[in-house]
Amino acid sequence: MAQTSSASTGDLTTEILQALSQKDPINSTEAFPQIPFEFIKAALDRLASRSMVKYEQIEREEAFLEPEAEIIVSHGSHEARVFDAVHKALEGLSIQDLEKEIGDKTVTKLGQGKAFKEKWIKKDGSKLVALVDSINDVTRDQLRVIKETKTHDAKIIADLKKRKLLKLQKVISFTIHKAEKFALEMVKEETDLTAEMLASGAWKEATFKPYNFKALGADQHAGALHPLNKVRSEFRQIFFEMGFTEMPTNQFVESGFWNFDTLFVPQQHPARDLQDTFYVSDPPKAGRPTATGPDDKADYEEYFKNVQQVHQDGKYDSIGYRYPWAEDESLRLVLRTHTTSVSAAMLHKLAQQKDENGRVPPARYFSIDRVFRNETVDATHLCEFHQVEGVIADYGLTLGGLMEFMDMFFGAMGVTDLRYKPAYNPYTEPSMEIFSHHKGLNKLIEIGNSGIFRPEMLEAMGLPRDLRVFGFGLSLERPTMIKYGISNIRELLGHQVDLSFVQKNPAVRFDK
Numbered sequence: 001m002a003q004t005s006s007a008s009t010g011d012l013t014t015e016i017l018q019a020l021s022q023k024d025p026i027n028s029t030e031a032f033p034q035i036p037f038e039f040i041k042a043a044l045d046r047l048a049s050r051s052m053v054k055y056e057q058i059e060r061e062e063a064f065l066e067p068e069a070e071i072i073v074s075h076g077s078h079e080a081r082v083f084d085a086v087h088k089a090l091e092g093l094s095i096q097d098l099e100k101e102i103g104d105k106t107v108t109k110l111g112q113g114k115a116f117k118e119k120w121i122k123k124d125g126s127k128l129v130a131l132v133d134s135i136n137d138v139t140r141d142q143l144r145v146i147k148e149t150k151t152h153d154a155k156i157i158a159d160l161k162k163r164k165l166l167k168l169q170k171v172i173s174f175t176i177h178k179a180e181k182f183a184l185e186m187v188k189e190e191t192d193l194t195a196e197m198l199a200s201g202a203w204k205e206a207t208f209k210p211y212n213f214k215a216l217g218a219d220q221h222a223g224a225l226h227p228l229n230k231v232r233s234e235f236r237q238i239f240f241e242m243g244f245t246e247m248p249t250n251q252f253v254e255s256g257f258w259n260f261d262t263l264f265v266p267q268q269h270p271a272r273d274l275q276d277t278f279y280v281s282d283p284p285k286a287g288r289p290t291a292t293g294p295d296d297k298a299d300y301e302e303y304f305k306n307v308q309q310v311h312q313d314g315k316y317d318s319i320g321y322r323y324p325w326a327e328d329e330s331l332r333l334v335l336r337t338h339t340t341s342v343s344a345a346m347l348h349k350l351a352q353q354k355d356e357n358g359r360v361p362p363a364r365y366f367s368i369d370r371v372f373r374n375e376t377v378d379a380t381h382l383c384e385f386h387q388v389e390g391v392i393a394d395y396g397l398t399l400g401g402l403m404e405f406m407d408m409f410f411g412a413m414g415v416t417d418l419r420y421k422p423a424y425n426p427y428t429e430p431s432m433e434i435f436s437h438h439k440g441l442n443k444l445i446e447i448g449n450s451g452i453f454r455p456e457m458l459e460a461m462g463l464p465r466d467l468r469v470f471g472f473g474l475s476l477e478r479p480t481m482i483k484y485g486i487s488n489i490r491e492l493l494g495h496q497v498d499l500s501f502v503q504k505n506p507a508v509r510f511d512k
């Protein structure tokens with residue numbers, strides 16, 4: 001009990017200072033053998049922060065005797081005991097007598113074997129006789145040294161450990177030295193300079209506690225933006241800086257009409273398969289497209305018909321796909337597979353801004369929101385992800401202009417040296433996949449999809465023939481994974497996400 005109470009760091013600091021005044025350095029386990037490591041460490045830290053002592057931590061392996069080794073230290077090794085018994089009996093000893101003499105069968109057996117090997121005894125008829133006059137009990141001597149000093153020659157320790165006579169234990173201790181401000185007592189340190197101290201002049205004598213710049217700040221328990229949200233705000237900033245307006249994307253469920261038909265995706269297209277798309281069964285179907293509010297003067301019936309005609313029979317100088325277009329298929333409800341459905345609705349609205357010359361103003365729209373695809377979940381795919389989507393409508397746009405824009409857009413995120421590959425989308429012609437060289441993987445990876453929207457899609461909306469519209473899309477997850485060095489998407493999104501990952505990650509700023 002007394003030991004524990006004196007182990008409170010207050011008393012202990014004084015004890016350490018006193019011990020140091022007599023001997024410098026001291027070893028903590030020698031000076032305070034009974035006091036637990038944590039108490040000593042706490043006291044030393046208090047003294048060291050005042051520059052009164054310096055200390056180093058020493059980790060050592062110490063050897064401790066097993067119970068059998070303790071017996072050897074007190075009675076001698078098995079072989080020595082066998083030798084002593086045989087040597088004492090001048091006429092030699094039978095094995096039975098030896099066993100009786102020693103009083104332990106195992107000790108007798110093991111000791112005999114070893115004593116024979118050492119050539120200390122031999123067999124003479126039915127008796128054991130001594131071959132030498134005296135022996136050195138090496139094992140006992142070694143164990144005595146270890147009992148005293150807790151250590152010995154490494155080879156000896158290893159050998160005795162193999163014989164199960166020792167166990168090794170890690171022991172932590174400290175070597176403690178005096179430091180610049182060593183004194184026999186700990187001075188009270190002031191933490192604040194007060195008006196009273198200034199008035200009385202006490203500040204001149206006071207000892208001030210130094211600032212601890214290494215201390216962690218208090219936990220603020222503030223909310224934290226998810227990495228996807230941080231990258232999303234970066235993207236939004238880039239879009240706004242480039243003159244884009246944000247599209248309203250709050251609708252996850254769309255009709256096949258807006259998700260596919262308006263985009264000139266034929267009704268037999270594999271993207272419309274159950275394997276790729278989640279269909280909604282309740283309610284069973286959407287109504288035909290109608291005005292979205294009192295200000296919406298568009299003729300949706302006409303648009304619906306235009307879309308049917310351009311698919312089925314061809315229109316606007318296009319021969320169409322020539323298949324029987326089904327209204328039912330168009331009114332099926334789906335979880336939107338891309339936000340291009342929203343772009344279609346926005347472009348249709350843009351067509352309503354036509355002036356008396358049949359022209360619409362140039363426009364730039366973007367959105368970043370969730371889309372759904374029937375994918376097998378693995379390290380890089382989820383059934384839902386966030387799509388970054390952009391649309392630019394203007395006159396005289398060219399494919400070279402689209403490439404230049406993409407270079408600028410990705411350049412703003414620090415992604416340079418883009419490569420373009422011809423691709424196919426039902427709604428764009430030409431279409432290009434965008435690739436970038438990934439340093440970590442050392443290969444080209446796809447980072448986006450783009451193209452110039454087809455006249456079949458735009459003219460059905462009523463947009464003027466000479467208006468060109470660029471479109472592009474990419475996932476928000478891919479650049480986020482690259483920025484945060486994540487290789488498994490499930491660490492980023494879903495129930496397996498580690499909250500501390502969300503709380504501790506710094507804000508991003510794309511290197512410009």
Ligand SMILES: N[C@@H](Cc1ccccc1)C(=O)O
Pocket residue numbers: 337338339340389425428449450451470471472473474
């Ligand atoms: N909808 C395309 C992206 C895209 C948008 C607009 C034009 C071209 C491509 C996708 O999901 O990958």
